[in-house]
Amino acid sequence: MVDLDARELEQADWDWADVVMLTGMIVQKQSLISLIKEAKQRNKIVVVGGPYVSSVPEEVQAAGCDFLVRGEVERLMDKVVMALENREQGGVFEAHSHPPLTESPVPRFDLVRMDDYLAMSIQTSRGCPFDCEFCDIVNLYGRIPRCKSPEQVIRELDYLYQLGWRREIFISDDNFIGNRAHAMAVLDLLIPWMKSHGEPFNFIAQASVNLGRDLELIDRLTEANISHVFVGVESPDEEILKAAHKYQNVKTPLIDSLNNMNKNGLSVMASFIIGFDGEKKGAGERICAFVQETNIPVVMLNTLHILPNTKLWDRLKNDGRLLEDSTSGQSTGGVLNYIPDRPEEEILEEYVQAWNYLYEPSRFLERTYRYYLSMRPTRAAGGVVADPAATVNGRGFKDAAGDIQRFARLSWRQGLVSRARRQYWRQIFGMMKHNPSRFVPYIVRCIMGEDMFRIRKSLLKDSRAFQ
Numbered sequence: 001m002v003d004l005d006a007r008e009l010e011q012a013d014w015d016w017a018d019v020v021m022l023t024g025m026i027v028q029k030q031s032l033i034s035l036i037k038e039a040k041q042r043n044k045i046v047v048v049g050g051p052y053v054s055s056v057p058e059e060v061q062a063a064g065c066d067f068l069v070r071g072e073v074e075r076l077m078d079k080v081v082m083a084l085e086n087r088e089q090g091g092v093f094e095a096h097s098h099p100p101l102t103e104s105p106v107p108r109f110d111l112v113r114m115d116d117y118l119a120m121s122i123q124t125s126r127g128c129p130f131d132c133e134f135c136d137i138v139n140l141y142g143r144i145p146r147c148k149s150p151e152q153v154i155r156e157l158d159y160l161y162q163l164g165w166r167r168e169i170f171i172s173d174d175n176f177i178g179n180r181a182h183a184m185a186v187l188d189l190l191i192p193w194m195k196s197h198g199e200p201f202n203f204i205a206q207a208s209v210n211l212g213r214d215l216e217l218i219d220r221l222t223e224a225n226i227s228h229v230f231v232g233v234e235s236p237d238e239e240i241l242k243a244a245h246k247y248q249n250v251k252t253p254l255i256d257s258l259n260n261m262n263k264n265g266l267s268v269m270a271s272f273i274i275g276f277d278g279e280k281k282g283a284g285e286r287i288c289a290f291v292q293e294t295n296i297p298v299v300m301l302n303t304l305h306i307l308p309n310t311k312l313w314d315r316l317k318n319d320g321r322l323l324e325d326s327t328s329g330q331s332t333g334g335v336l337n338y339i340p341d342r343p344e345e346e347i348l349e350e351y352v353q354a355w356n357y358l359y360e361p362s363r364f365l366e367r368t369y370r371y372y373l374s375m376r377p378t379r380a381a382g383g384v385v386a387d388p389a390a391t392v393n394g395r396g397f398k399d400a401a402g403d404i405q406r407f408a409r410l411s412w413r414q415g416l417v418s419r420a421r422r423q424y425w426r427q428i429f430g431m432m433k434h435n436p437s438r439f440v441p442y443i444v445r446c447i448m449g450e451d452m453f454r455i456r457k458s459l460l461k462d463s464r465a466f467q
């Protein structure tokens with residue numbers, strides 16, 4: 001198994017393979033197509049599946065793939081294997097319904113070069129009960145979340161543990177709390193499992209913003225060491241959220257909800273989109289003001305990108321507002337794949353200026369500091385029960401050495417080279433004094449800031465080049 005984000009294909013890989021099986025998302029479309037062509041030139045049998053071809057099969061077929069697998073694979077894999085064994089020449093396998101996830105086998109994590117990754121991924125459910133106009137999850141995976149049994153989830157963690165994994169795990173469910181009862185049932189097993197195994201993992205999950213009203217669930221999540229959540233806020237403007245059918249963000253007071261997560265021990269990463277229909281001038285500034293008010297350190301801001309097979313895609317297509325090659329998959333970097341209802345230059349300018357503002361190093365540091373100062377100390381620090389401190393126990397020497405190296409690199413850049421160096425050290429000592437049990441996640445966010453500074457720099461450079 002080769003992950004092209006982590007390493008290059010080698011001649012030995014090609015020589016070894018009888019069949020080349022490929023998967024990818026829309027952002028990997030170009031790489032997927034060129035791989036199909038290369039594999040065919042090398043006379044390999046090519047099977048392609050995954051989210052991109054499930055949504056848009058035409059270009060992959062035109063590139064020459066032999067077998068196309070559309071939809072979720074659980075009930076198709078036997079047929080694919082049989083067709084290969086029978087030396088059939090090609091075909092399309094299509095899932096006409098969503099399979100129950102209780103049929104999913106434990107993933108072959110042993111095929112992955114674990115050292116290449118910061119986090120392993122597991123999935124406990126697919127689908128989302130909401131129906132945001134711009135999102136393709138409901139079309140791909142349905143509106144009723146389908147779940148693995150809690151025992152299945154634990155089997156996957158057992159396997160990762162046996163393989164020696166002791167770091168982050170990303171729970172890749174589109175919305176981990178989409179089925180609250182299921183999330184609670186998983187947590188009921190996960191919490192004692194984590195305690196009996198010495199807290200080996202730290203989890204990152206995706207959740208809808210209504211989590212902020214559910215203190216019981218937040219408490220259970222943090223007890224299981226699910227300490228980071230990715231939340232789609234999208235816009236601070238209520239009218240925009242309603243128009244995008246993101247009603248759950250309207251029903252829930254956003255700022256209160258995000259503050260509740262912060263205070264009660266969850267590190268939130270939030271996403272925002274700029275370029276929605278009906279958006280008034282100044283959307284970028286309103287997003288910045290919102291982020292500053294909630295103090296969320298790391299936010300992902302993208303321009304709206306219209307994904308195939310979404311309600312938004314259909315609406316804009318009917319209105320003749322989709323641009324040619326709208327499936328390019330690029331959602332950052334200032335290219336819109338549709339005709340917006342306000343000037344494109346205005347949207348792109350606000351987008352770049354928002355990145356410029358949010359990731360000005362001193363402002364980012366200040367926000368991150370406020371965020372972690374206002375988070376409650378960990379339970380362990382409070383002496384209530386021995387519980388996770390958003391760090392992972394049982395890490396080996398290699399991990400510890402890596403942590404020290406990362407901290408040293410951060411201190412070099414932000415504590416020596418940066419203009420905000422005095423602030424950096426003041427805050428380091430302030431955090432150690434006022435909220436020491438949150439020192440590690442604070443530092444992790446500062447490290448993430450480095451990536452954000454780089455994106456900011458490159459966006460500013462590109463935008464100057466366009467002027």
Ligand code: SF4
Pocket residue numbers: 128129130131132135136137138174175208232
């Ligand atoms: S809540 Fe998230 S996953 Fe669910 S439909 Fe909306 S954007 Fe998609």
